[in-house]
Structures are given as structure tokens and as C-alpha cells.
Amino acid sequence: MLLNSLVLWCQTDQLLYAIVDIETTGGFAAGNAITEVAVVLHNGREEEGRFSTLINPRQPIPRYISALTGITNEMVADKPGFEEVAPHLFSLLSGRVFVAHNVNFDYSFLKSHLETCGFDLSVKKLCTVRLARKIYPGHHSYSLGNLCRALEISINNRHRAEGDADATSRLFSRMIRDDSEGHIQKMTKGKNAEQFLPPNLPAEDLEVLPFGPGVYYFENQKKEIIYVGKALNLRNRVRSHFANNDSNKRKQELLRQVFHVRYRECASELMALILESQEIRHHWPLFNRSQKKFHNRYGLYSYEDSKGYLKLVVEKKRTHLPALYTFNLLQEGHSFIRKLTGAPVAEMVGGMEVQQVRESPADYNAKINKAIDGLKEDLPSFVLVEKDFYTTDRFAVYLMEKGCFFGMAMVQDPFDIPMSLDSWKEKIEPSPDNDYIRGLMYQFAEKKAFTRLNFTD
Numbered sequence: 001m002l003l004n005s006l007v008l009w010c011q012t013d014q015l016l017y018a019i020v021d022i023e024t025t026g027g028f029a030a031g032n033a034i035t036e037v038a039v040v041l042h043n044g045r046e047e048e049g050r051f052s053t054l055i056n057p058r059q060p061i062p063r064y065i066s067a068l069t070g071i072t073n074e075m076v077a078d079k080p081g082f083e084e085v086a087p088h089l090f091s092l093l094s095g096r097v098f099v100a101h102n103v104n105f106d107y108s109f110l111k112s113h114l115e116t117c118g119f120d121l122s123v124k125k126l127c128t129v130r131l132a133r134k135i136y137p138g139h140h141s142y143s144l145g146n147l148c149r150a151l152e153i154s155i156n157n158r159h160r161a162e163g164d165a166d167a168t169s170r171l172f173s174r175m176i177r178d179d180s181e182g183h184i185q186k187m188t189k190g191k192n193a194e195q196f197l198p199p200n201l202p203a204e205d206l207e208v209l210p211f212g213p214g215v216y217y218f219e220n221q222k223k224e225i226i227y228v229g230k231a232l233n234l235r236n237r238v239r240s241h242f243a244n245n246d247s248n249k250r251k252q253e254l255l256r257q258v259f260h261v262r263y264r265e266c267a268s269e270l271m272a273l274i275l276e277s278q279e280i281r282h283h284w285p286l287f288n289r290s291q292k293k294f295h296n297r298y299g300l301y302s303y304e305d306s307k308g309y310l311k312l313v314v315e316k317k318r319t320h321l322p323a324l325y326t327f328n329l330l331q332e333g334h335s336f337i338r339k340l341t342g343a344p345v346a347e348m349v350g351g352m353e354v355q356q357v358r359e360s361p362a363d364y365n366a367k368i369n370k371a372i373d374g375l376k377e378d379l380p381s382f383v384l385v386e387k388d389f390y391t392t393d394r395f396a397v398y399l400m401e402k403g404c405f406f407g408m409a410m411v412q413d414p415f416d417i418p419m420s421l422d423s424w425k426e427k428i429e430p431s432p433d434n435d436y437i438r439g440l441m442y443q444f445a446e447k448k449a450f451t452r453l454n455f456t457d
Contacts, residue, residue, distance in 0.1 A: 015188060017042040017126070018096040019172055020106050021165035023069050025057050027105075028249040029112040033057030034082055035071050037110075038161035039092050040169040042099075044176060047169060051092060052162040054079040069159045086117035093121060097188055101144045101168050102199045103127040104255050124188055128168055128175070129199035134183045135175050142199075144168065196242045198255040205261040209235035212389050213268055215275045218287070219260040226257055227287040230276035234263050254287050267388040267396035270444045271408060274398075277440075278432045298333050299323025302372060308361035310368040312337050324372060326435050379403025383424060383453040384445055385414045399424050400441055405433040419455055 019040040026032035038052035054071065056079045066072050089110070100106040103125045111121045129142050139150055144164060148155050153170050157163025176184065187194040193203055200221070209216070214234045218227040231237030238261055241254075266272040280288050299317040301324065304310055314333030317323060327333040359367075379402040388394040388410065395414045399406040401421060407428040417423055445452050 015044055016096045017044065017099050017172070018093050019099045019165055019169045020093075020110070021100060021161045021168060022106050022109055023065075023071055023159070023161050024109060025059060025061050025065060028252040029109045030248045032109075033059050034109055034113060035061060035065075035069070035076055036161040037085070037089065038165035039089070040165050041092065041096070042169060042172065046173075050162075050165075051088070052165070053085060055085065056081050071160075082113050083117050086114055086119060090114055090119040090121065093123060095123070097124045097126050099126045099128060099168070099172060101128045101164070101171075102256075103129075104196075104198065105252065108252060125195045126184070126188055127194070127197075127199050128171060130194055130197065131175055131179075131183060131187065132171075133202075134181075135178050144171075147171065193239065193242075196239075198242065198258050200259045201242075201261065206235065206238060209238055209261070209263060210265060210390075211235050212265060213272045214263050214265045215272055215279060216261060216263045217279075218254070218258045218285075219262065220257045221259045223260065225279075225283045225285050227254065227285050228276055228279045228283065230266075230269075230272035232269055232272075234265075238263075250287065257286075265390060267390070267394070267410065268386055268449075270384075270386070270398070270440060270450075271396050273440055274405075274408060274437050277434065277436050281432065281434065298327045298330055300325040300327070300333055300336065302368065304365075308365075310365045312368065312371075381421060381455045382445070383414070384441065385451040385453060386449055397424075397428065398441060399428050400438075401425075403438070405431075405437045405441055407431040414453075419453060421455060 019042055021038050022034050023036040024032050024034050034055050035057050036052070036054050038050070040050050041048040054076050056076045058081060061071060061073050061076070093110070098107055104127070107121075107125055114121045132139070132142050132147055136147070136151070139147060141147070144167060145155065145158065148167050148171060151171070151174060153167060153174065155163060155167040157166075186192065193206060197203060197206070211233050213230075213232050215228060215230050216234055216238050217225050218229075220226050229237065229241075264275065266275060280290075297316060298314050299321075301313050301315065301318075301321065302310055303313065314327065314330060314337065317326065325333075325336065327336065381401050383400075384398040386396050388396055394410050394412055396408065397411055397414050398408045406425065407430050409428040411417070411427055417427060444450055
């Protein structure tokens with residue numbers, strides 16, 4: 001037995017560990033404070049010492065937190081502030097592997113609060129949730145309470161830092177004993193991704209990601225899409241989400257909810273950008289912010305006034321009325337009308353007509369209709385062609401039809417396709433169009449990597 005213990009100790013490369021648990025006023029470090037901290041020092045064979053204390057958070061403890069932990073405002077009123085225990089905490093944690101159940105939560109709090117006190121915590125991390133999934137696969141739940149219950153490890157004083165740190169320490173000792181495949185050594189070696197990944201995300205999901213462009217999807221436990229992103233390098237981009245311990249609420253909640261990553265390869269950055277935009281607007285993922293609100297703010301509309309005149313007006317875009325054209329700025333719209341119809345023209349600015357029309361309704365309306373028809377005819381139709389990143393025998397093609405994005409596809413012989421809209425539309429499945437995608441098409445059409453084919457009919 002002594003020999004086995006010695007072997008297990010050697011397998012951990014004699015690393016020293018700090019097993020940590022904290023209680024807080026909320027679920028993310030930015031804007032919340034620590035109310036209790038406990039540290040169990042462990043040398044890979046046995047415990048070496050313990051430290052725990054209540055902390056005055058310098059802010060009220062919410063009632064629901066007190067109901068969960070039993071820590072009240074009265075209990076912490078005469079306790080030290082975090083700045084008073086920070087030097088000792090830093091000395092305990094330095095030079096040790098930071099171990100916790102769902103380590104990113106505890107680590108993000110302590111790192112953030114230590115930084116405010118002038119201490120830079122930068123140590124390896126080890127998540128006992130991730131470790132338990134490897135050593136004890138097949139459990140329905142890997143929460144501390146359920147896992148300890150399944151392994152018959154008692155927890156005294158649950159939801160208090162010292163009680164949970166004690167249970168995590170005994171769980172960790174059990175894991176060291178049962179780690180026949182050396183998972184602890186692998187997870188703490190170098191800059192292993194296991195040290196940074198969320199507790200429920202399999203490392204295998206990242207290992208299959210290619211080093212090329214595409215769109216990636218974060219999914220929750222129910223396989224619901226909670227985030228969509230694009231990347232020029234899928235593996236590096238996805239890993240970057242977990243490379244730091246951002247203490248804001250959104251980041252910490254994302255880490256808690258992500259269980260899976262899947263991806264779709266794309267030929268290039270443009271294809272990834274287009275697909276990302278379409279997928280965000282299709283799924284409306286919980287953690288996406290960009291593009292949910294992206295749209296050109298103003299639209300060009302026509303209507304007939306009480307005297308029978310058609311008017312062109314630029315105003316904020318309407319949800320259920322298609323605009324003839326869209327603009328980011330009001331001034332762009334007014335300038336566009338001047339160029340479209342030729343001065344002088346009637347404009348509506350804030351509902352006020354700034355210039356009177358002296359032509360008859362029939363003559364004036366004919367001019368406006370001609371301008372509108374000309375606008376529609378002048379909107380470009382073209383194809384963009386580029387090489388596929390992943391193969392040499394395919395090309396990515398993107399079709400614009402009269403100023404609107406029609407769709408994209410992968411083809412083998414784009415330059416052999418007749419230059420007629422009908423011929424190209426047979427090759428490409430229609431897909432959603434929006435202002436953002438149209439802007440991308442015009443932007444990328446100017447880049448050297450693309451060949452632009454214009455229709456002649």
C-alpha cells in the first residue's frame with residue numbers, strides 16, 4: 001500500500017495543490033464580492049494544512065444567497081475585508097495547482113479580486129468536474145453533491161466554503177488513488193487545454209476542429225445553440241474563448257452553459273461571415289449580441305400624398321414595409337434622392353416638406369416612377385468567385401441579383417457556367433439576404449482574391 005501511494009505521488013510529478021472553494025454575493029466576479037474562502041493545501045499524498053475565513057464583502061448579501069449559504073450580513077459585519085486577507089491568500093495559492101469543482105468560477109473571482117489588491121495570480125488550474133468525467137465516466141450528474149453521494153463521500157456544512165473545500169479535498173484524494181490512466185498528470189502538464197476549458201465541454205470537441213475558416217456553434221446540455229461565431233482558424237478561435245478568465249457575467253454564464261462545440265467548414269472568410277449572419281438571425285442564440293440589432297437604420301420609401309403626388313421619403317426603417325433602398329445615415333438618404341431624381345426635388349425631412357412641387361401630379365409622378373425603375377435596373381447583378389481554402393478542385397461562388405444577395409455554393413467549374421441569371425440560379429440554392437450581407441458582398445468584391453463576373457443580359 002505504501003509503495004502504491006509512493007508511485008501515485010511520483011505520477012503527479014510531486015505537484016503541490018491548493019483546493020479552493022468560495023462563497024460570493026453573485027455569480028460573476030465583476031460587480032460581486034467574496035463572502036467566504038477556504039483553501040486546503042495538498043501535496044498529492046495528503047493534506048498539509050487548511051485556511052478558511054468569512055470575509056466582509058463591503059456590499060449587501062442578497063437574500064437568496066443567504067438562504068443558500070446561511071451567510072448573513074450580520075455574520076460578516078466584523079470580519080476582515082478581502083484586501084486584508086489577500087496577501088496571505090496569494091502566498092497560499094502561489095506555486096500550487098489551483099483545484100476546484102468548476103475551477104473557472106472560483107479562479108475568476110480570486111484572480112480578479114487579487115488583481116485589485118495588486119497581486120497577479122497566474123497558476124495552473126485543475127477542474128475536478130472535468131477530472132471526474134474522465135476517472136468516473138457514466139454518472140448522470142457531476143455536481144459536487146451528486147458526485148460525492150455516488151462515491152459515498154460525506155459533505156458536512158454544504159454550500160459553505162470550508163465544507164465544500166473539505167469534500168472536494170477528499171474527492172481529489174480519491175481521484176488520485178483511482179487515476180490509473182494518469183489523467184491528473186496529463187491535465188496539469190504544460191499548457192494543457194483541460195486547464196482552461198469549461199467544466200462540461202469535452203476536450204475532444206476541440207481536437208477535431210480544423211485549422212481553417214468556418215462557423216462554430218456552442219450548444220448547451222440540450223443541444224440548443226447558445227452562441228454562433230465565425231473564424232479564419234476554427235481551432236484557434238474556439239480555444240481563444242477559454243484562454244482567459246474574464247470576470248463579467250456573460251462570459252461566466254457562457255462557460256457554465258456550454259456542453260458541446262460543432263462546426264461547419266467554409267471556403268473563406270466571406271463565406272464564414274455570411275453563414276454566421278444567417279445562422280445568428282435564424283437561431284437567435286442567447287449569447288450573441290452582434291448582428292441581432294445590426295441593420296441600416298433608414299429606408300427609402302414612396303407614397304402618394306393627399307394631392308396625388310408621389311413622394312420619396314427617407315425615414316427609419318419599418319418592420320413590415322420593404323424599403324426601396326437602405327442607409328445608415330439620414331443625410332445619405334437625402335443625398336441619394338438628389339442624385340436619383342435630379343434637383344430640384346421634393347423631400348420630406350421630419351415630416352416637413354422643404355420644397356414645393358410645381359409640376360402636375362401626372363408629370364411629376366412619371367418622373368418619380370422613372371427614377372424608381374431606374375434605381376431597380378441599376379442595382380447590380382454579379383457573381384463573385386474564389387478558391388476554396390480546403391481543396392484545390394472547388395470554387396466558392398456568390399450571386400447578387402439586382403442588389404440583393406441570392407445565395408452561395410461550391411462548384412467545380414464556375415468559368416464554364418453561361419453568364420445568365422437563370423443558369424447561375426440553377427447552380428445555387430436561395431438563402432437569406434440582409435443589409436449586412438449585401439455590404440459584405442460589395443466590400444469583398446474589391447479584393448484581389450475574388451473574380452467578379454458581371455452579367456451582360
